[in-house]
Amino acid sequence: xxxxxxxxxxxxxxxxxxxxxxxxxxNKYSGEEGVSAVYISKAMFKMMGKLPSxxxxxxxxxxxxxxxxxxxxxxxxxxxxxxxxxLAQDVRKFIDxxxxxxxxxxxxxxxxxxxxxxxxxxxxxxLVMMILDGNECTFLxxxxxxxRDDLEKIISEGVGRN
Amino acid sequence: MKKLEEIERLLPSAxxxxxxxxxxxxPENMSERVKAALVTAALDREERRRVSSRRIxxxxxAFAATACAAVLLIFHTGEPKDTYSDPEMAYAELERSxxxxxxxxDKGVRMASATESAFETLNNALN
Numbered sequence: 001x002x003x004x005x006x007x008x009x010x011x012x013x014x015x016x017x018x019x020x021x022x023x024x025x026x027n028k029y030s031g032e033e034g035v036s037a038v039y040i041s042k043a044m045f046k047m048m049g050k051l052p053s054x055x056x057x058x059x060x061x062x063x064x065x066x067x068x069x070x071x072x073x074x075x076x077x078x079x080x081x082x083x084x085x086x087l088a089q090d091v092r093k094f095i096d097x098x099x100x101x102x103x104x105x106x107x108x109x110x111x112x113x114x115x116x117x118x119x120x121x122x123x124x125x126x127l128v129m130m131i132l133d134g135n136e137c138t139f140l141x142x143x144x145x146x147x148r149d150d151l152e153k154i155i156s157e158g159v160g161r162n
Numbered sequence: 163m164k165k166l167e168e169i170e171r172l173l174p175s176a177x178x179x180x181x182x183x184x185x186x187x188x189p190e191n192m193s194e195r196v197k198a199a200l201v202t203a204a205l206d207r208e209e210r211r212r213v214s215s216r217r218i219x220x221x222x223x224a225f226a227a228t229a230c231a232a233v234l235l236i237f238h239t240g241e242p243k244d245t246y247s248d249p250e251m252a253y254a255e256l257e258r259s260x261x262x263x264x265x266x267x268d269k270g271v272r273m274a275s276a277t278e279s280a281f282e283t284l285n286n287a288l289n
Contacts, residue, residue, distance in 0.1 A: 023241075023242065026242055027240065027242060030242065037245070038245045038246075038255055039242045039243070039244060039245050040244060040245065040246070040252050040255070040256065041241075041242075041244050043244075044244050044246070044249060044252050047249040047252075048249045048252060048253045048256075050249075051249055051250065051253065063253070063256060063257060063260065067253070067256070073256060073259070075255075075259060104267065104270050105270075106266060106269055106270035106273065108269060108273065113266045113269075113270070115263075115266075115267070127263075129262075129263055129266065131266070138262075140259055140262075140263070154260060154264075155260070155263055155264050155267055156264075157264075
């Protein structure tokens with residue numbers, strides 16, 4: 001009897017655990033009304049890597065080094081107030097369930113932006129950005145094995161242009 | 163004195179004739195002891211019935227949990243489909259996202275820099 005209860009508890013915890021990663025958050029919210037979602041798979045990243053020198057919008061930012069090291073990209077942009085709170089809670093659980101560290105939090109004009117990363121000093125295996133701005137909520141998740149230096153360079157290069 | 167095994171092999175008629183034999187000594191409080199033994203046996207049977215019922219319900223709960231887990235696994239953790247079939251479009255989306263990341267990081271860095279310069283001004287004023 002105790003074994004059966006323990007098995008049921010473990011199964012339920014496993015199910016709950018499946019709700020806490022980028023893929024499950026994407027699967028849960030991508031079909032909701034007022035939500036736009038983007039998913040890029042590892043296979044697509046490999047295809048990107050085979051493109052000849054890509055120039056989009058006269059960009060000087062070279063993403064090729066990072067592209068080859070990415071496994072998955074998830075983006076959820078929601079304007080549905082009824083699900084924004086739940087989305088934020090699920091992202092919170094996702095962050096708390098792993099070894100993510102907060103990189104930066106910016107609060108300005110009612111907008112809250114948080115960055116989280118997971119990895120070591122040289123390799124970043126995950127980057128999460130969460131934006132809460134009134135009725136809008138944005139969740140971005142990058143999975144892979146990115147060199148920290150390359151990632152920081154790309155972000156700073158974008159900063160220079162902005 | 164008969165042994166327990168011999169008594170168990172006796173027919174009911176033989177047991178009745180033994181019971182009618184008043185020469186056989188009856189231990190004290192025999193009837194109370196027999197009643198207590200019968201009550202204990204009845205309670206044991208009831209407890210076994212309850213344990214069996216609990217096991218059935220527990221098994222049903224475990225099965226229901228497994229079924230729920232299987233349904234959720236099937237419908238919520240499947241591999242999603244690429245949004246773009248064109249790698250150039252996907253690359254453009256990736257670039258847009260990194261530009262968004264950069265703009266937000268830039269905002270944070272500028273806010274931190276503004277705070278730092280204000281702190282330096284205060285520090286200079288105090289010194």
